[in-house]
Amino acid sequence: MTANQRIVLASRPGMEAHGMPSAGNFRLEEAPMPEPGPGQVLVRNDWLSVDPYMRGRMLDLRSYAEPVALGAVMVGDTAGEVIASQHPAFQPGDTVVGPGGWQRYGLAEAGQLRQVDATRIPLSAYLGVAGMPGVTAHVGLLGLCDPQPGETVVVTAAAGAVGSAAGQLAQLRGCRVVGVAGGPAKCRHVTDELGFDACVDYRAGELDAQLKSALPGGVDCVFDNVGGDILAALIRRANHFARITLCGAMAEVNDPDPKGLPRLLPLITKRIKMQGFIVSDHAPRWSTAIDELSHHVAAGRIRYRETIADGLAAAPAALISLLQGGSLGKQLVRLG
């Protein structure tokens, strides 16, 4: 039988690079093909999801999740096909999503896997727009920001997997939607392909002037993935009773001396609500959100892009590229 291939965490990123991973932190290994025990399912992972949270899991930091142990398989969600099953709910040939890790074949407990319908939309989409990133957008935008028709919504990292879904969900709510993204290619994608009303390129400078022009009526709801100067500038354009959902803070991650928010008084005078969240806390909402998102995708109401790296060995470079802003839409690795 074929051997398994996997990538383990060989060493932790050095903090002199503020925890940015490098290729040397990973090791590709051959391993015996795993065999399912009672209640277990063997999955052939065809797609690996590459996500910003992986950086944090490589570091030995106390956070909301345990770090990956040295020598252990890197964590990550996968989509694939059941090869063998010792659980009645799964049959060979079923298409599933689960925490398969950075490897070609993985064992899962039945409770960790989700059956997905790869005839409705492509299997890979269940790792992106109809998977964790899409649910993140759904919970954070609809559940926490709760924008009303006619309100203005700003989404940062708008060309990313989460941001592109959040912005399109806001449009389906009847909002005016403005994206913030880095570089003209991403901004064109956001307006021309995703249909946002405007996009601000934060790399083009004059951030305050660009935002003023893109937001003549201010902003009511911010779905933020970056923090830093961009969020501070958005608070200057925020309307009274604005809601800010904090999904990520990419600007802080690389900054040894982050500025955060220089003033809190505007949060009071503008009565702003700012809330951080983590999508895994919202388990009861997942199945409804995935069902809704996959229907929107199938009907063409929500579009998505994928940036695909080929082969397991390309996964470390794909993660590094994602963290440097090199991905458009959902970053994936095709394992098959």
Add this chain to the structure above:
Amino acid sequence: MTANQRIVLASRPGMEAHGMPSAGNFRLEEAPMPEPGPGQVLVRNDWLSVDPYMRGRMLDLRSYAEPVALGAVMVGDTAGEVIASQHPAFQPGDTVVGPGGWQRYGLAEAGQLRQVDATRIPLSAYLGVAGMPGVTAHVGLLGLCDPQPGETVVVTAAAGAVGSAAGQLAQLRGCRVVGVAGGPAKCRHVTDELGFDACVDYRAGELDAQLKSALPGGVDCVFDNVGGDILAALIRRANHFARITLCGAMAEVNDPDPKGLPRLLPLITKRIKMQGFIVSDHAPRWSTAIDELSHHVAAGRIRYRETIADGLAAAPAALISLLQGGSLGKQLVRLG
């Protein structure tokens, strides 16, 4: 008939002192006794409420409320007695609270006045614990923080009119309550008279160590009046899903280069909700809150302190003292 006495805004505080008012910004004037027109009520103001928001209204800044015009009577709430009325809902001798301003006699439209029962609790209490500061505590703590029995609540500026009410409301909810105040006298008041479980004196240094010792189980709800380093230290002690109500940011007001919040990432990893509010937005809650608070006070379940200055001419010094942290409990001016 007696002439009226009033204090008008003579000049705006200079920004070189970060907008801190001085005695020269005010002018005491004699004026003719006002006479009520149709629908109006003439009130003899017996008590003037002195509040932190007044500083902001003296500056020519765009905020949630218009600044006081130069030469106009300083804004402020008063409690007093109806002298003459051209509205059927008010009779001479009625005790009322309203936006009377810094003057001995004032005219009000009937809709601006609230009848209060000065036989249940003293009239002055309707400007403090059973007035705007008490309602601020009620809305911000119960409505926004919503602490549950057994949770730990921290209140900053705990010896002030708002903070002392917020902490006692949290105790009535069955919470463990820790105050933060400046100096040993205020801290003793907070623990010994108000009955908080502990008090941290931020002027005594070692803030992080003091908070760690006072908060062995972390903090679930922060009712904050100060911002700055104290809030940042409280976020370090915050539990997952903590709620932070932003009521004031005194630390920023005097700081030309405020630090605000150095990092937003902890708001995400801890899933913190942070919300600013202004009590005047919550008009529908006022009458219930005042009724509840005045019953708690009458029954001895909520205690309060007043710092009283005598005579209208003492009002400017009373405001400056309040802004410098010199008041214990509610700062008032006795006008009679």
